[in-house]
Amino acid sequence: MPFSGKCLAISGGVGGAKLALGLSRILAPEQLTVIANTGDDFIHLGLAISPDLDTVMYTLADVDNKEVGWGQSGESWNFLEALERLGGETWFRLGDRDLATHIFRTQKYLGGSSLSEITRELCLTLGVRQKLAPMTDDKVSTVVNTRDGKTLSFQHYFVRDHCEPVVAGFEFTGIGNASMSEEFSRAITDPALEIVVICPSNPFVSVAPVLRLPGVQDSIMERNVPVVAVSPIIAGQAIKGPAAKMMRELGKPQTASAVAEYYVSEFRGLLTGFVIDSQDENQTGAIRALGLETIVTNTLMLTLQDRIDLADQVLAFTGPRGGTQ
Amino acid sequence: MPFSGKCLAISGGVGGAKLALGLSRILAPEQLTVIANTGDDFIHLGLAISPDLDTVMYTLADVDNKEVGWGQSGESWNFLEALERLGGETWFRLGDRDLATHIFRTQKYLGGSSLSEITRELCLTLGVRQKLAPMTDDKVSTVVNTRDGKTLSFQHYFVRDHCEPVVAGFEFTGIGNASMSEEFSRAITDPALEIVVICPSNPFVSVAPVLRLPGVQDSIMERNVPVVAVSPIIAGQAIKGPAAKMMRELGKPQTASAVAEYYVSEFRGLLTGFVIDSQDENQTGAIRALGLETIVTNTLMLTLQDRIDLADQVLAFTGPRGGTQ
Numbered sequence: 001m002p003f004s005g006k007c008l009a010i011s012g013g014v015g016g017a018k019l020a021l022g023l024s025r026i027l028a029p030e031q032l033t034v035i036a037n038t039g040d041d042f043i044h045l046g047l048a049i050s051p052d053l054d055t056v057m058y059t060l061a062d063v064d065n066k067e068v069g070w071g072q073s074g075e076s077w078n079f080l081e082a083l084e085r086l087g088g089e090t091w092f093r094l095g096d097r098d099l100a101t102h103i104f105r106t107q108k109y110l111g112g113s114s115l116s117e118i119t120r121e122l123c124l125t126l127g128v129r130q131k132l133a134p135m136t137d138d139k140v141s142t143v144v145n146t147r148d149g150k151t152l153s154f155q156h157y158f159v160r161d162h163c164e165p166v167v168a169g170f171e172f173t174g175i176g177n178a179s180m181s182e183e184f185s186r187a188i189t190d191p192a193l194e195i196v197v198i199c200p201s202n203p204f205v206s207v208a209p210v211l212r213l214p215g216v217q218d219s220i221m222e223r224n225v226p227v228v229a230v231s232p233i234i235a236g237q238a239i240k241g242p243a244a245k246m247m248r249e250l251g252k253p254q255t256a257s258a259v260a261e262y263y264v265s266e267f268r269g270l271l272t273g274f275v276i277d278s279q280d281e282n283q284t285g286a287i288r289a290l291g292l293e294t295i296v297t298n299t300l301m302l303t304l305q306d307r308i309d310l311a312d313q314v315l316a317f318t319g320p321r322g323g324t325q
Numbered sequence: 326m327p328f329s330g331k332c333l334a335i336s337g338g339v340g341g342a343k344l345a346l347g348l349s350r351i352l353a354p355e356q357l358t359v360i361a362n363t364g365d366d367f368i369h370l371g372l373a374i375s376p377d378l379d380t381v382m383y384t385l386a387d388v389d390n391k392e393v394g395w396g397q398s399g400e401s402w403n404f405l406e407a408l409e410r411l412g413g414e415t416w417f418r419l420g421d422r423d424l425a426t427h428i429f430r431t432q433k434y435l436g437g438s439s440l441s442e443i444t445r446e447l448c449l450t451l452g453v454r455q456k457l458a459p460m461t462d463d464k465v466s467t468v469v470n471t472r473d474g475k476t477l478s479f480q481h482y483f484v485r486d487h488c489e490p491v492v493a494g495f496e497f498t499g500i501g502n503a504s505m506s507e508e509f510s511r512a513i514t515d516p517a518l519e520i521v522v523i524c525p526s527n528p529f530v531s532v533a534p535v536l537r538l539p540g541v542q543d544s545i546m547e548r549n550v551p552v553v554a555v556s557p558i559i560a561g562q563a564i565k566g567p568a569a570k571m572m573r574e575l576g577k578p579q580t581a582s583a584v585a586e587y588y589v590s591e592f593r594g595l596l597t598g599f600v601i602d603s604q605d606e607n608q609t610g611a612i613r614a615l616g617l618e619t620i621v622t623n624t625l626m627l628t629l630q631d632r633i634d635l636a637d638q639v640l641a642f643t644g645p646r647g648g649t650q
Contacts, residue, residue: 046371046432076403082425086450088432096421100407107371107413125411 003027003315005194008187009034010135012206013052014069014240015232015301016199017059019314020130022307023197024060026315029129033187034060037201038115038134039142039172039209040154044092045083047102048109051155052206053119053134054101061126065095069240072097091160116181133183135210141173142205147249154205163242166249172209180213188219196220197314198229198271200299202243203262204250211267221269226293226317228273229263230310231256234300235279257286264290273317275299275310293317328352328640330519333512334359335460337531338377339394339565340557340626341524342384344639345455347632348522349385351640354454358512359385362526363440363459364467364497364534365479369417370408372427373434376480377531378444378459379426386451390420394565397422416485441506458508460535466498467530472574479530488567491574497534505538513544521545522639523554523596525624527568528587529575536592546595551618551642553598554588555635556581559625560604582611589615598642600624600635618642 007027009020011034020034036053043049051070058064058072065071075095084090094102101122108118114137123132142154147166157165180188187193201207207229211217220227236254238244244254252258256276263271274292276283277299287294297313298306332352334345336359345359361378368374376395383389383397390396400420409415419427426447433443439462448457467479472491482490505513512518526532532554536542545552561579563569569579577583581601588596599617601608602624612619622638623631 045428046435047428072407074403076401076421078399078401078421079404079424079428082397082422083429086425086429086447088425088429096401096403096424097407099404099421099424100411100413103370103372103404104408104411104413110371122411 003031003194006031006033006187006190006192007195007197007315008193009197009199010037010201010207010210011035011052011056011199012037012201013040013055016052016201016206017056017064018301018307019197019199019230019310020056021059021304022301022309022311023315024130025304025308026311033131033133033183035133035135035181035184035187035210037206037210038136039140039205040158041115041139042141042153042155044155045089045094046106047094047099048106049092049102050105050115050119050134053115053132054098057119057123057126057128057132060128060130060132061123063126071095092155093159116183131183131187133181135180135184136178136213137181138174138178140175140178140209140213142209143171143173144205145169145171158242163245167246168249170204170208172212175209175212176214178213180216184216185219188216188223193223193225195225195315195317196223196227198227198263200230200232200239202232202238202241202246203259204243204246208266211270217267217270226272227270228275228314228317229260229271230275230299230314231259231277231280233259233280234277239300255283256280257283257290260287260290260292264292275314328356328519331356331358331512331515331517332520332522332640333518334522334524335362335526335532335535336360336377336381336524337362337526338365338380341377341526341531342381342389343626343632344522344524344555344635345381346384346629347626347634347636348640349455350629350633351636358456358458358508360458360460360506360509360512360535362531362535363461364465364530365483366440366464367466367478367480369480370414370419371431372419372424373431374417374427375430375440375444375459378440378457379423382444382448382451382453382457385453385455385457386448388451396420417480418484441508456508456512458506460506460509461503461538462506463499463503465500465503465534465538467534468496468498469530470494470496483567488570492571493574495529495533497537500534500537501539503538505541509541510544513541513548518548519550520640520642521548521550521552523552523588525555525557525564527557527563527566527571528584529568529571532588533591536595542592542595551597552595553600553639553642554585554596555600555624555639556584556602556605558584558605559602564625580608581605582608582615585612585615585617589617600639
């Protein structure tokens with residue numbers, strides 16, 4: 001039976017955007033809401049930048065750069081080249097096309113629009129018909145605490161310093177006073193909601209800030225629908241980004257089941273299902289022992305069909321608190 | 326005898342930049358100060374834009390777009406194309422490379438730097454060794470009053486509306502409280518100053534705001550050096566821009582001598598010399614009758630050599646209050 005309810009997907013950047021794309025190819029636009037992490041958002045060169053939101057938006061709009069996984073396709077770098085000549089900061093790679101998004105957003109911000117409103121407007125002009133919204137319209141900033149006692153803003157850690165510093169933990173400045181965005185709250189309380197999907201994004205810095213927003217866990221659990229996470233770790237490696245490196249530095253095994261353990265211990269009672277890659281089949285028992293229903297499938301999304309197939313598998317977790325066993 | 330003193334050139338955009346380039350090829354860098362009009366400056370898309378200053382800077386740095394006369398060479402337009410897709414304002418043509426200048430400047434502004442300081446920094450990185458400075462670090466905004474009673478900001482008139490509205494006059498908002506920039510004041514009072522050159526820029530909207538800054542005319546006249554203007558009108562036409570159209574709409578003949586008359590009546594006693602094109606030789610008498618020494622030469626600067634030759638002719642006005650007769 002095809003999935004006929006609504007799906008709420010929680011996403012970081014690249015990996016999350018891939019699954020969101022898969023979901024968008026199966027579901028009718030009104031069935032899918034994607035909520036993106038905004039803990040990575042920052043002001044750079046005076047511009048308001050929302051990396052995860054943009055990655056998902058560009059992906060759903062099919063203007064994403066399929067080689068690097070961020071930014072736009074057919075991108076040029078003349079702005080950055082000129083800025084370099086002027087001695088400006090060029091560590092954050094802003095493409096010429098991508099700049100339009102940031103300048104547009106910054107202007108709208110200064111004009112008093114919320115990030116939700118701006119995102120809605122951007123999606124409309126880019127032809128994204130699914131609902132895509134920031135996790136919050138308040139300012140939440142992911143901060144990386146390093147083992148040598150330093151504090152780095154996320155983009156400094158992630159892009160400028162190439163994830164080289166050894167991490168000791170993370171903080172989400174402002175999260176205590178932040179409220180989930182209206183779209184987020186609406187998606188959770190929508191009577192038609194049938195599943196919450198936690199995309200294969202970084203658990204520590206992409207998913208955690210979304211789930212730690214005040215009220216998010218409780219209001220999702222009240223709905224009694226399956227909450228399914230897809231492991232971002234396959235065969236001990238993160239497909240993209242520093243998730244595996246972070247796990248090592250945090251003293252965790254770099255395994256899919258350690259991700260499941262993290263979710264279960266940090267967000268008690270929230271998750272009902274977990275999706276792992278066929279290469280990690282030997283971990284099924286450990287994950288089931290955590291009380292999670294488990295699906296073993298191909299989670300390495302190389303092609304569009306891979307994305308669609310994974311989305312299909314994820315949506316199989318239907319029915320109250322999960323339908324497969 | 327070669328010109329060994331210092332030259333202060335007052336410039337608008339394209340035409341002025343051409344002569345400034347010619348002067349820069351004759352004079353040692355320390356002999357030349359170029360002061361650019363900033364009445365056209367405006368905030369667009371949240372960016373601080375200084376069109377005349379940039380045109381002169383790009384020209385002196387040899388990164389100017391020689392086809393269109395503004396912006397940078399080898400420019401691309403991907404930002405603007407993407408912004409258009411987003412429904413942003415695209416009437417002001419910001420190239421991808423050019424954007425770096427505006428973003429750099431805006432950031433420095435917000436950090437508390439003055440336009441003079443920012444210009445100095447930009448010139449340093451772009452390899453401009455001459456002194457180039459804004460007329461003022463205060464906000465002065467050229468406003469166009471139209472015959473049908475409207476008020477337009479200069480760039481709306483000039484770029485967005487393609488100079489189509491019929492002009493009735495101009496105002497320079499803020500000029501009464503503005504001070505000339507330090508570099509401007511230093512150039513005027515420099516004991517080595519031997520000539521002030523008013524470049525072939527638009528008399529009404531490029532030159533007038535510079536000369537109308539409090540104290541400019543008096544302090545120049547105190548120096549008793551030749552003040553030489555080059556006509557921007559050749560054979561009844563402006564080489565670029567709306568000068569001739571404005572003259573018609575203001576009820577003036579579209580002639581070089583009418584430009585001279587405008588300067589003499591508006592800035593009494595300031596000008597000592599006037600340079601006109603060979604095609605306008607028949608106006609020599611009328612201009613001399615205004616009390617101005619006159620040079621007739623080729624003022625149409627098509628080639629670099631034309632720019633150098635014209636600069637040579639202009640510098641021939643040496644000696645107290647002009648040396649040729």
